[in-house]
Amino acid sequence: MAQTSKTRRSNSRIRPGYFVATVLVALLAIGAVVVAAIASPSTIGSKVDAANLPVGPEAPPLIGAKAWLNGPPVTATQTRGKVVLYDFWTYSCVNCVRTLPHVRAWYDRYKADGLEVVGIHSPEFQFEKSTGNVQEAATKLGVTWPVAVDSNLSIWDAFKNQYWPAKYITDRQGHIRYTHFGEGNYDEAEDVIRSLLGVKKSAPRAGAAPSTDATVGVQINPETYLGSSHGAQPIQAGTHSAGDPGTLAAPDVALVGTWTTDPEYSTNENAGASIVVGVQAREANLVMTTKGGGPIDVDVELDGKPVPAPDRGASLHLTPDGRTVMTVQASDLYRIIRLPGVEQHQLRLTATQPGLRAYAFTFG
Numbered sequence: 001m002a003q004t005s006k007t008r009r010s011n012s013r014i015r016p017g018y019f020v021a022t023v024l025v026a027l028l029a030i031g032a033v034v035v036a037a038i039a040s041p042s043t044i045g046s047k048v049d050a051a052n053l054p055v056g057p058e059a060p061p062l063i064g065a066k067a068w069l070n071g072p073p074v075t076a077t078q079t080r081g082k083v084v085l086y087d088f089w090t091y092s093c094v095n096c097v098r099t100l101p102h103v104r105a106w107y108d109r110y111k112a113d114g115l116e117v118v119g120i121h122s123p124e125f126q127f128e129k130s131t132g133n134v135q136e137a138a139t140k141l142g143v144t145w146p147v148a149v150d151s152n153l154s155i156w157d158a159f160k161n162q163y164w165p166a167k168y169i170t171d172r173q174g175h176i177r178y179t180h181f182g183e184g185n186y187d188e189a190e191d192v193i194r195s196l197l198g199v200k201k202s203a204p205r206a207g208a209a210p211s212t213d214a215t216v217g218v219q220i221n222p223e224t225y226l227g228s229s230h231g232a233q234p235i236q237a238g239t240h241s242a243g244d245p246g247t248l249a250a251p252d253v254a255l256v257g258t259w260t261t262d263p264e265y266s267t268n269e270n271a272g273a274s275i276v277v278g279v280q281a282r283e284a285n286l287v288m289t290t291k292g293g294g295p296i297d298v299d300v301e302l303d304g305k306p307v308p309a310p311d312r313g314a315s316l317h318l319t320p321d322g323r324t325v326m327t328v329q330a331s332d333l334y335r336i337i338r339l340p341g342v343e344q345h346q347l348r349l350t351a352t353q354p355g356l357r358a359y360a361f362t363f364g
Contacts, residue, residue, distance in 0.1 A: 047188075048178065048188055048191075048192065050188070050191040050192045050194070050195040051195055053177040053178060053192065053195070053196075054177070055171075055175050055177065056175055056176035056177060056179075057175065057176060058170075058173075058174045058175055058176070059084065059086065059159070059168065059170045059174055059175075059176055060155075060158035060159060061076060061158070062074055062075075062118065062120075062148055062155055063154060063155070063158070064150070064152060064154025064155060064158075065148035065149055065150055065151075065154070065155060066129075066131060066149045066150070066151040066152065067131045067149040068146060068147065068148055068149065069119075069131075069134065069135055069138055069143075069146070069147040069149065070138070070143070070144060070145060070146050070147055071146045073148070074116070074118050074146050074148070076174075078116070079116050079118075079170075079174065080174075081114070081172050082114045082115065082116040082172060083110075083114055083115050083116070083169065083170065083171060083172060083193060083196045083197050084115075084116045084117075084118060084169070084170045084174075085103070085106065085107075085115065085116070085117045085118070085167060085168075085169050085193065086118050086120060086159070086167065086168040086169075086170070087099075087103055087117065087118070087119050087120065087165065087166075087167055088120045088122055088156065088159070088161055088163070088164060088165060088166040088167070088168075089119060089120070089121060089122075089164060089165050090121060090122060090123050090124050090128050090164050091121070091128060091133070091134060091137035091138070091141070091332075091333070092124065092125060092128060092287040092331075092332065092333045092359070092360075093124065093164045093165065093333075093362070094285050094333060094362040094364065095164065095165055095182065095183050095362070096164050096165040097141060097333065098183055098364075099165045099167075099183055100141055100142070100143065102186045102189075102206075103117060103119075103145075104142060104143075104144075105206040105207050106189075106190060106193055106206050107144075107145050108206070108207075109204070109205070109206035109207070110193055110194075110197060110199070110206070113197045113198075113199055114172070114197055115193060115197060117145040117146075118145070118146055118147075118148065119138075119143060119145055119146065119147035119148070120147070120148045120150050120155050120156070121134050121138075121147055121148065121149050121150055122150040122153050122155070122156040122161070122164070123150075123151055123153075124164065125264050125265075125287070125331075125359055126264065127289060127331035128151075128331075129151040130331075131149050131151075133330075133331055134147070134149050136330075137332070162181075163181040163182065165181070165182065165183070166179070166180070166181050167179065167180045167181075167189060169189070169192055169193065169196065171196050172196070177192065177196060178192040190205060190206060218342050219280065220280055220281040220282070220342055220363050220364070221250050221251040221277075221278075221279060221280055221281045221284070221361070221363040222251055222363070223360060223361065223362050223363070224251060224253055224277070224360060224361040225359070225360045226253070226255075226261070226265060226266045226275070226358045226359060226360060226361070227261065227262060227263050227264040227265050227266065227359065227360075228261045228262065228263050229263035229264065235255070235261045235266065236261060237261050237262070237263070238260065238261060239258065239259070239260040239261075239269065240255075240258070240259060240260075240261070241257065241258040241259075242254065242255060242256055242257070242259075243256065244256050244274075244276075245276060247278075247346060248276055248277065248278035248346060249278045250277075250278040250279055250280035250281075250344060251277070251278060251279075251280070252277070252278050253275065253276070253277045253278075253361070254275070254276045254277075255273070255274075255275060256273060256274040256275070256276055257269075257270050257272060257273025257274060258270045258273060259273060264359055265357045265358055265359045266357070266358050267291055267354075267355065267356065267357050267358075268351045268354055268355070268356050269354055270354055271351065271352055271353050271354060272350060272351070272352075273350070273351055273354075273356075274348050274349060274350040274351070275348070275349045275358055276346065276347070276348050276349075277346070277347050277361060278344075278345075278346055278347075279337075279343075279344065279345045279346065279347050279363070280342060280343070280344045281339075281342060281343075281363035281364060282338065282339050282340075282341055282342050282343070282363075282364055283313065283335070283336075283337060283338045283339065283363060283364040284313070284336045284337050284347060284361060284362075284363055285313070285333050285334060285335050285336060285361065285362045285363070285364075286333075286334050286336060286349070286358060286359075286360070286361050286362075287331075287332070287333050287334070287358075287359035287360045287362075288328045288331075288332070288334050288356065288357060288358050288359065289328065289329070289330065289331035289332070289357050289359075290328055290329055290355050290356060290357060291354075291355035291356075291357055292355050293329070294329065294355075295327050295328065295329040296327070296328050296329070296351060296352065296353045296355060296356050297325050297326070297327055297328075297351075297352045297353075298325065298326045298327075298328055298349050298350065298351055298352070298356060299323055299324070299325055299348075299349070299350040299352065300316060300324045300325065300326060300336060300337075300347070300348070300349055300350075301324070301347070301348045301350075302337060302345050302346075302347055303345050303346055304346070304348070306318070306322060306323055306324040307324040307336075307337060310340070311337050311338065311339050311340075312324060312337065312338075313334075313335030313336045313337050313338050314335040314338075315334040315335045315336065316335075316336065316337075326349075328356060333362070336349070
């Protein structure tokens with residue numbers, strides 16, 4: 001029988017092994033948990049009055065980064081007298097990636113008014129600790145503001161942060177005035193930035209960022225890890241073989257063929273091994289890389305057929321013989337399908353060679 005897993009949904013990630021130590025607006029869940037205890041927090045408290053924000057502690061210094069991208073290290077001297085947005089993210093987290101257009105819009109609009117944006121790239125997986133990988137991802141994602149490569153989670157720990165993505169906004173005296181975890185509340189965050197900067201209400205706002213997730217509030221698959229180290233019901237560690245599970249209902253996942261499961265990922269040991277997942281979502285993405293660093297083609301089928309052209313994610317291409325394929329090599333988030341709306345399907349990914357490493361599904 002195929003080894004299957006179930007997870008719960010979130011619009012953010014919580015660092016595995018942490019307990020929730022802040023007031024959560026929402027905790028959404030479906031099914032049992034195979035991943036980390038993933039919370040779904042939003043703003044702390046009720047609707048924020050941007051003109052009357054509580055005064056929190058001073059933001060800790062940015063010490064311990066492995067490297068800095070897009071400029072020299074950001075110091076207290078550089079941020080003195082500025083409003084600072086600290087953005088915690090990691091490049092394989094689709095929730096983080098979907099917030100970046102909003103951060104970019106605020107940075108471009110308000111930097112002349114005194115806004116400083118500091119990205120803090122705190123990794124979840126080992127491959128995200130590579131400065132080269134982070135630099136490549138930042139370039140691809142259009143991140144032009146300073147980024148601390150926080151590979152040892154030093155800055156993460158100094159802020160006592162628990163979530164990806166997370167945003168902390170400080171006033172010109174360096175005090176934290178607003179915190180938000182997860183996606184959403186973009187207008188509210190911009191109102192806070194404008195208020196702390198003293199921007200006139202009549203002044204233009206940041207340009208509208210592209211729509212990031214039209215499924216907010218709709219029940220979809222949760223984030224689903226394929227390693228053995230996360231959650232109450234993790235995938236069994238070690239090498240295991242399983243047959244085809246037949247039809248799976250969302251959000252179940254099955255590893256078919258022979259796979260070896262390590263703490264962060266599962267690796268196929270034979271060509272033709274598959275990952276099958278029941279999908280209820282608009283989009284599906286999977287963090288992947290390869291064991292030896294060489295490219296591996298992965299056949300993708302939606303309900304037993306090649307993925308139709310309108311539904312293909314950015315990582316898929318059509319082969320001359322009519323297959324829909326992803327070529328996996330770099331450690332990254334691969335975009336598999338993007339549907340017109342939230343729909344129910346079965347998705348099958350079949351590796352054409354041994355050595356595919358699959359980390360975690362995310363859905364939208």
